[in-house]
Amino acid sequence: MNSVMHDIARRVAQHLEPGDVINLGIGLPTLVADHVPEGVKVFLHTENGMVGAGPTPEPEKVDPQLINAGKLPVTEDVGAAYFSSSESFAMIRGGHVSVAVLGVLQVDRLGRIANWAIPGKPILGVGGAMDLLVGAKTVIVATTHLTKKGEPKIVEECSFPLTGARPADLIVTEHATFSVDEEGLVLEEIAPDSTLEWVRSHTPVPFRNSAALEAV
Amino acid sequence: MNSVMHDIARRVAQHLEPGDVINLGIGLPTLVADHVPEGVKVFLHTENGMVGAGPTPEPEKVDPQLINAGKLPVTEDVGAAYFSSSESFAMIRGGHVSVAVLGVLQVDRLGRIANWAIPGKPILGVGGAMDLLVGAKTVIVATTHLTKKGEPKIVEECSFPLTGARPADLIVTEHATFSVDEEGLVLEEIAPDSTLEWVRSHTPVPFRNSAALEAV
Amino acid sequence: MSRALRIPGSKGQKEVSQDGRRRVDDENGAMVEAPRMDGLSSGRIESKVISVEEAAALVGPGSTVMVGGFGLVGSPLTLIEALLSSENARGLTTISNNVGEPGKGLGRLLLESKISRAIGSYFTSNPDVMERHLDGELEVRLVPQGTLAEAIRAGGAGLGGFYTKTGVGTDLAEGREVREIDGELYLFEKPLRADIALIRAHRADTLGNLTYYKTARNFNPDMATAAEVVVAEVDEIVEAGTLDPEHVVTPHPYVDYVVRAEITLGTDAGPLLDQAGGG
Amino acid sequence: MSRALRIPGSKGQKEVSQDGRRRVDDENGAMVEAPRMDGLSSGRIESKVISVEEAAALVGPGSTVMVGGFGLVGSPLTLIEALLSSENARGLTTISNNVGEPGKGLGRLLLESKISRAIGSYFTSNPDVMERHLDGELEVRLVPQGTLAEAIRAGGAGLGGFYTKTGVGTDLAEGREVREIDGELYLFEKPLRADIALIRAHRADTLGNLTYYKTARNFNPDMATAAEVVVAEVDEIVEAGTLDPEHVVTPHPYVDYVVRAEITLGTDAGPLLDQAGGG
Numbered sequence: 001m002n003s004v005m006h007d008i009a010r011r012v013a014q015h016l017e018p019g020d021v022i023n024l025g026i027g028l029p030t031l032v033a034d035h036v037p038e039g040v041k042v043f044l045h046t047e048n049g050m051v052g053a054g055p056t057p058e059p060e061k062v063d064p065q066l067i068n069a070g071k072l073p074v075t076e077d078v079g080a081a082y083f084s085s086s087e088s089f090a091m092i093r094g095g096h097v098s099v100a101v102l103g104v105l106q107v108d109r110l111g112r113i114a115n116w117a118i119p120g121k122p123i124l125g126v127g128g129a130m131d132l133l134v135g136a137k138t139v140i141v142a143t144t145h146l147t148k149k150g151e152p153k154i155v156e157e158c159s160f161p162l163t164g165a166r167p168a169d170l171i172v173t174e175h176a177t178f179s180v181d182e183e184g185l186v187l188e189e190i191a192p193d194s195t196l197e198w199v200r201s202h203t204p205v206p207f208r209n210s211a212a213l214e215a216v
Numbered sequence: 217m218n219s220v221m222h223d224i225a226r227r228v229a230q231h232l233e234p235g236d237v238i239n240l241g242i243g244l245p246t247l248v249a250d251h252v253p254e255g256v257k258v259f260l261h262t263e264n265g266m267v268g269a270g271p272t273p274e275p276e277k278v279d280p281q282l283i284n285a286g287k288l289p290v291t292e293d294v295g296a297a298y299f300s301s302s303e304s305f306a307m308i309r310g311g312h313v314s315v316a317v318l319g320v321l322q323v324d325r326l327g328r329i330a331n332w333a334i335p336g337k338p339i340l341g342v343g344g345a346m347d348l349l350v351g352a353k354t355v356i357v358a359t360t361h362l363t364k365k366g367e368p369k370i371v372e373e374c375s376f377p378l379t380g381a382r383p384a385d386l387i388v389t390e391h392a393t394f395s396v397d398e399e400g401l402v403l404e405e406i407a408p409d410s411t412l413e414w415v416r417s418h419t420p421v422p423f424r425n426s427a428a429l430e431a432v
Numbered sequence: 433m434s435r436a437l438r439i440p441g442s443k444g445q446k447e448v449s450q451d452g453r454r455r456v457d458d459e460n461g462a463m464v465e466a467p468r469m470d471g472l473s474s475g476r477i478e479s480k481v482i483s484v485e486e487a488a489a490l491v492g493p494g495s496t497v498m499v500g501g502f503g504l505v506g507s508p509l510t511l512i513e514a515l516l517s518s519e520n521a522r523g524l525t526t527i528s529n530n531v532g533e534p535g536k537g538l539g540r541l542l543l544e545s546k547i548s549r550a551i552g553s554y555f556t557s558n559p560d561v562m563e564r565h566l567d568g569e570l571e572v573r574l575v576p577q578g579t580l581a582e583a584i585r586a587g588g589a590g591l592g593g594f595y596t597k598t599g600v601g602t603d604l605a606e607g608r609e610v611r612e613i614d615g616e617l618y619l620f621e622k623p624l625r626a627d628i629a630l631i632r633a634h635r636a637d638t639l640g641n642l643t644y645y646k647t648a649r650n651f652n653p654d655m656a657t658a659a660e661v662v663v664a665e666v667d668e669i670v671e672a673g674t675l676d677p678e679h680v681v682t683p684h685p686y687v688d689y690v691v692r693a694e695i696t697l698g699t700d701a702g703p704l705l706d707q708a709g710g711g
Numbered sequence: 712m713s714r715a716l717r718i719p720g721s722k723g724q725k726e727v728s729q730d731g732r733r734r735v736d737d738e739n740g741a742m743v744e745a746p747r748m749d750g751l752s753s754g755r756i757e758s759k760v761i762s763v764e765e766a767a768a769l770v771g772p773g774s775t776v777m778v779g780g781f782g783l784v785g786s787p788l789t790l791i792e793a794l795l796s797s798e799n800a801r802g803l804t805t806i807s808n809n810v811g812e813p814g815k816g817l818g819r820l821l822l823e824s825k826i827s828r829a830i831g832s833y834f835t836s837n838p839d840v841m842e843r844h845l846d847g848e849l850e851v852r853l854v855p856q857g858t859l860a861e862a863i864r865a866g867g868a869g870l871g872g873f874y875t876k877t878g879v880g881t882d883l884a885e886g887r888e889v890r891e892i893d894g895e896l897y898l899f900e901k902p903l904r905a906d907i908a909l910i911r912a913h914r915a916d917t918l919g920n921l922t923y924y925k926t927a928r929n930f931n932p933d934m935a936t937a938a939e940v941v942v943a944e945v946d947e948i949v950e951a952g953t954l955d956p957e958h959v960v961t962p963h964p965y966v967d968y969v970v971r972a973e974i975t976l977g978t979d980a981g982p983l984l985d986q987a988g989g990g
Contacts, residue, residue, distance in 0.1 A: 093596065265928050282925045301781075302933045305857030312657070
């Protein structure tokens with residue numbers, strides 16, 4: 001994936017804390033594993049039944065029966081454990097996963113996300129997205145600020161089907177980081193190579209500035 | 217326990233089949249384990265979290281952390297497995313226990329049982345009785361025909377609180393064996409040292425004779 | 433008095449005939465005899481090990497079949513392969529996270545038009561599913577993955593249903609019962625059960641106790657609890673008493689038959705894993 | 712940006728303050744600091760092992776406490792003993808299959824008037840429960856054992872409730888919601904959760920992965936999932952990486968603290984077992 005993706009993943013990873021049990025969605029979120037800050041030990045949960053998934057193995061060390069939820073080969077980290085699907089999702093829904101990092105198609109002004117379906121097509125896949133959204137203690141959206149066509153992904157109202165009623169807690173793009181409260185988005189940080197003007201003109205929803213940002 | 221109890225247990229054990237997973241209630245039902253016919257291999261399930269409970273150990277071999285649901289020491293039979301309480305009762309309710317043998321205070325003319333509470337006293341124990349009654353594929357009642365005071369335990373209607381709506385499948389006393397169908401009790405067998413007259417005069421509910429018994 | 437005595441009034445879902453042969457409902461509700469388990473009625477507990485062909489014969493026309501696995505990992509590939517050549521295995525409803533991968537595992541049964549309905553959580557990774565669905569040949573029911581797993585567990589645990597937050601406020605909740613419990617909204621979900629479960633485990637003892645291998649565990653232990661007949665395909669069969677009772681994941685009462693795996697995901701199956709995509 | 716950023720909007724039930732100390736609600740809803748877990752915020756994952764006294768201090772006045780065990784077997788006797796000398800441990804609601812045995816385990820806390828409410832399935836084996844209940848000192852709620860276990864599991868699994876056949880048509884169903892589902896009657900049951908779970912396991916690694924010992928497992932794995940704070944009392948503590956990932960019964964995300972057992976049921980505890988009586 002390109003450097004923008006890695007940049008977003010790095011910005012997400014800053015929010016991880018030692019001991020966090022994290023679940024990374026497919027695609028961009030997966031890159032977060034590569035950017036966990038030095039000295040921060042986190043545990044990767046993968047919903048197909050494992051906590052303690054380790055890094056991608058060398059090709060010759062691939063165990064075809066040891067995969068993550070993206071069906072990519074992983075390894076066993078120290079202290080790993082395996083469990084069944086029902087136990088894995090009990091863990092997710094029960095609030096035992098600290099952080100889920102999810103990719104999105106869109107996110108609305110209240111932080112609600114759409115990441116599983118495209119309107120007008122038969123919907124043939126949902127996987128664990130809805131469970132992770134309702135269950136993870138903290139949900140971080142990792143997304144490019146704009147679609148490939150240059151349209152904002154943060155929108156007044158999602159035109160794609162919602163993944164659930166629960167809003168994300170944090171939205172991280174290559175340009176900005178927003179937190180979410182009951183009233184909507186709060187701009188927490190602007191990326192060093194971006195500007196408030198750029199963020200404003202490419203985020204067509206009202207948002208407030210955080211106290212920290214106001215103080216600058 | 218006295219010889220009548222063992223007699224009842226022996227009569228119950230005749231109904232066990234090889235491979236049955238059986239759960240034995242506290243007291244009289246426990247004795248069934250001693251009378252499983254030669255060559256019939258059954259597996260004892262105990263609801264505190266084990267299948268494959270073996271016989272009582274010698275006193276010097278007691279493991280205080282290996283007990284059955286009656287809190288009595290047991291051993292590990294070949295092929296045993298341990299599991300949590302929720303898994304144990306999932307197994308029970310889900311129909312994975314072939315036979316539950318239950319003691320009763322009373323059983324009514326439709327085969328419904330009362331075995332957990334005494335009216336007029338605060339009810340302070342139910343344990344697994346209700347789960348076993350609704351969940352076991354086959355429920356066999358093992359009971360003396362009369363109470364210690366000489367009153368019939370098979371009654372028109374239970375004066376003690378019911379353990380559930382599901383009727384037992386078989387009622388075995390030292391005098392008789394009844395099966396249960398939608399209409400009520402069917403006398404299947406009279407014990408060698410008893411008589412139809414005795415059974416009739418000590419069973420104050422209507423019952424039919426089985427075809428086999430009629431043929432005698 | 434024979435077992436017949438306690439069958440009529442019993443709640444038994446599995447019936448065993450006088451000679452110890454297990455009976456399974458066929459399409460028309462008629463009882464068909466499952467492979468003989470010699471020894472069960474002679475008093476000795478015989479091994480539950482049967483041949484792949486005997487196992488495949490347990491799947492009849494119109495059967496609802498739970499199939500373990502996440503993609504192909506933890507999927508009973510040998511049993512699936514055997515269904516390909518079984519005349520009776522047709523018009524199946526599958527309950528499985530996916531429908532295999534394109535042309536592989538359940539994906540191959542789909543291409544052979546043996547599946548008419550699929551209940552699962554993620555079909556996107558197999559484009560054949562979309563194609564057959566648009567052709568009107570395949571009915572699909574999409575369930576969030578956690579709800580799928582929980583519904584299967586509930587089916588095995590004798591529950592009437594459960595409430596989950598997952599899916600509330602989404603298209604998947606349309607027309608479904610939503611209930612507020614202690615201030616939060618939940619969807620009602622009913623249990624799932626199947627006529628037969630084909631699962632994949634690692635080791636079985638001859639009684640049917642099972643252990644699993646890494647992430648090939650996934651849905652298998654749940655499905656082992658929720659079908660009338662459960663067949664486990666395993667890498668290795670060991671004598672009863674060999675598995676540590678603390679390490680058994682699926683206790684033997686759940687398992688009816690054991691077959692030895694003939695097809696496994698070797699490292700040469702690498703290309704299978706190219707089909708990366710969410711669960 | 713600090714963690715504070717994601718706490719406000721999060722659904723976190725456990726809050727961690729800036730210095731990495733976990734916070735627990737006290738009786739008045741005020742936040743009290745749990746023992747420091749040095750290293751958590753310094754980057755290195757420190758062991759979750761704490762002292763028995765630190766663990767006992769997590770139980771505050773009016774806490775709802777899940778306590779593992781079936782009678783005394785699998786009960787965290789060391790932690791219970793420590794609560795005896797804790798001023799703050801009073802007015803407790805216990806969620807436990809029993810209230811220990813007479814004068815033993817939770818039974819001793821009862822005699823010290825530290826328990827004001829007991830939720831469980833079988834109190835008959837401890838006559839002190841009946842006595843305190845008739846005195847009006849102890850409120851009791853009786854739940855069938857399988858429903859108790861399932862409600863605890865549901866609490867840990869984020870479910871809003873479930874339907875069970877158990878108890879339908881009995882006195883325990885009085886005033887309760889009964890629903891017909893596919894022709895059968897079921898009782899609605901809500902999940903159970905606790906402020907803290909005190910459980911008993913066999914081995915823990917320093918991360919908090921747990922294994923159990925024989926029938927001392929019972930309610931412990933279920934309770935490990937269903938409380939805001941989970942403390943496991945264990946026979947042995949081993950380094951992370953020592954337990955086989957296939958054999959871990961309770962994965963570490965569930966476990967907050969580990970203490971070493973000082974009281975175990977030795978064979979000299981034989982007399983404890985005299986109190987035979989159903990579950």
